[in-house]
Amino acid sequence: MKNYLVDENGYYGEFGGAYIPEILHKCVSDLQETYLHVLESPEFKQEFNQLLRDYVGRPSPLYLTKRLSEKHGCKIYLKREDLNHTGSHKINNTIGQILLARHMGKKRIIAETGAGQHGVASATVCALMNMECIVYMGKTDVERQQTNVEKMKMLGATVIPVTSGNMTLKDATSEAIRDWCCHPSDTYYIIGSTVGPHPYPDMVSRLQSVISEEIKKQLLEQEGKENPDYLVACVGGGSNAAGTIYHYINDEEVKIVLAEAGGKGVETGETAATIRLGKTGIIHGSRTYVIQNEDGQIEEPYSISAGLDYPGIGPIHANLSKEGRATVIPVNDDEAIRAAFELTQLEGIIPALESAHAIAALDKITFKPEDVVVLTLSGRGDKDIDTYLNQNIVNA
Numbered sequence: 001m002k003n004y005l006v007d008e009n010g011y012y013g014e015f016g017g018a019y020i021p022e023i024l025h026k027c028v029s030d031l032q033e034t035y036l037h038v039l040e041s042p043e044f045k046q047e048f049n050q051l052l053r054d055y056v057g058r059p060s061p062l063y064l065t066k067r068l069s070e071k072h073g074c075k076i077y078l079k080r081e082d083l084n085h086t087g088s089h090k091i092n093n094t095i096g097q098i099l100l101a102r103h104m105g106k107k108r109i110i111a112e113t114g115a116g117q118h119g120v121a122s123a124t125v126c127a128l129m130n131m132e133c134i135v136y137m138g139k140t141d142v143e144r145q146q147t148n149v150e151k152m153k154m155l156g157a158t159v160i161p162v163t164s165g166n167m168t169l170k171d172a173t174s175e176a177i178r179d180w181c182c183h184p185s186d187t188y189y190i191i192g193s194t195v196g197p198h199p200y201p202d203m204v205s206r207l208q209s210v211i212s213e214e215i216k217k218q219l220l221e222q223e224g225k226e227n228p229d230y231l232v233a234c235v236g237g238g239s240n241a242a243g244t245i246y247h248y249i250n251d252e253e254v255k256i257v258l259a260e261a262g263g264k265g266v267e268t269g270e271t272a273a274t275i276r277l278g279k280t281g282i283i284h285g286s287r288t289y290v291i292q293n294e295d296g297q298i299e300e301p302y303s304i305s306a307g308l309d310y311p312g313i314g315p316i317h318a319n320l321s322k323e324g325r326a327t328v329i330p331v332n333d334d335e336a337i338r339a340a341f342e343l344t345q346l347e348g349i350i351p352a353l354e355s356a357h358a359i360a361a362l363d364k365i366t367f368k369p370e371d372v373v374v375l376t377l378s379g380r381g382d383k384d385i386d387t388y389l390n391q392n393i394v395n396a
């Protein structure tokens with residue numbers, strides 16, 4: 001049987017590893033030596049699980065849709081990460097990492113954010129734990145996600161707009177890494193997705209794996225079996241997808257479908273379809289697929305969704321795709337928008353624009369009547385209402 005989880009050297013097949021500047025070597029190796037020991041300790045588990053229950057509101061429901069299921073001619077369950085405190089799955093990871101930061105004696109927290117959900121989740125746990133929080137956010141995203149910026153400020157975080165590149169998630173991440181290099185001893189960097197140097201992709205996957213742990217229990221209760229036929233999730237860096245598949249990953253009878261952001265179309269040059277278009281390279285400390293030009297320069301990604309326009313992809317997903325374990329489907333902006341309106345009209349649930357990419361991917365799969373599908377609804381659509389209202393689609 002193949003193992004699709006991380007190996008002892010921090011690799012998923014040929015992907016992953018820790019390609020970092022010398023100045024971060026100690027920070028990263030401290031983290032590598034500490035994270036498993038802490039995450040597996042009874043004290044950590046007790047506090048983490050209690051906060052997930054009483055603060056986040058877990059377990060998140062597994063909801064069997066009626067009209068969406070009818071449309072696709074099979075059973076479609078939504079894993080409702082949109083109902084978590086702060087509105088997405090990001091909070092699962094930030095709670096885990098803030099507990100680790102506290103354990104390691106770090107006082108100053110930095111984070112990067114795209115759509116602002118990870119920034120809000122980081123600012124939230126810093127307020128909870130009384131720690132300083134600095135959030136790097138591309139200036140373009142600061143402008144398109146104003147409400148999340150206001151929330152971070154109210155929570156006491158300092159938001160630093162980043163003006164390099166096309167001023168989105170990639171640039172915010174680069175700037176956060178630069179900050180970390182300047183303050184290696186007192187600063188903990190909370191990465192928001194399954195990206196960055198080892199151990200981040202594995203650590204974030206483990207912290208998000210509560211999603212698949214719950215799916216197993218909930219499906220057993222509702223369907224009398226733990227395994228669905230399909231798991232479907234959107235991928236930006238890949239954390240909600242990693243959490244969704246974690247406990248199923250080596251069980252090949254469960255099919256994995258990943259929806260990545262096609263932007264205006266994979267052939268248009270305005271896209272963030274990293275797995276489809278990327279070539280192997282290094283980005284933010286990890287060897288993975290990267291959208292790059294012939295000289296190896298990283299291309300600016302584009303997606304209508306600020307949470308998906310990243311030119312890299314978590315190494316776990318690069319490997320799943322290369323090995324044929326996951327099917328990767330690019331979904332364009334217009335298809336995601338249409339799917340958001342469709343879910344709203346069929347089920348009364350306004351999804352995050354990122355999650356709408358996963359909903360749209362359902363249209364590209366032919367299901368059998370007996371198929372059981374679990375789709376992770378990674379977040380709610382409050383932050384995207386302006387984008388939705390600027391579209392002229394009234395009827396999906």
Ligand SMILES: *Cc1c(COP(=O)(O)O)cnc(C)c1O
Pocket residue numbers: 088089090115117118192193194234235236237238239240241307308352354355378379380
């Ligand atoms: C951040 C975000 C994503 C994309 O990040 P992943 O790490 O790929 O999960 C998807 N959905 C929502 C709601 C987000 O906030």
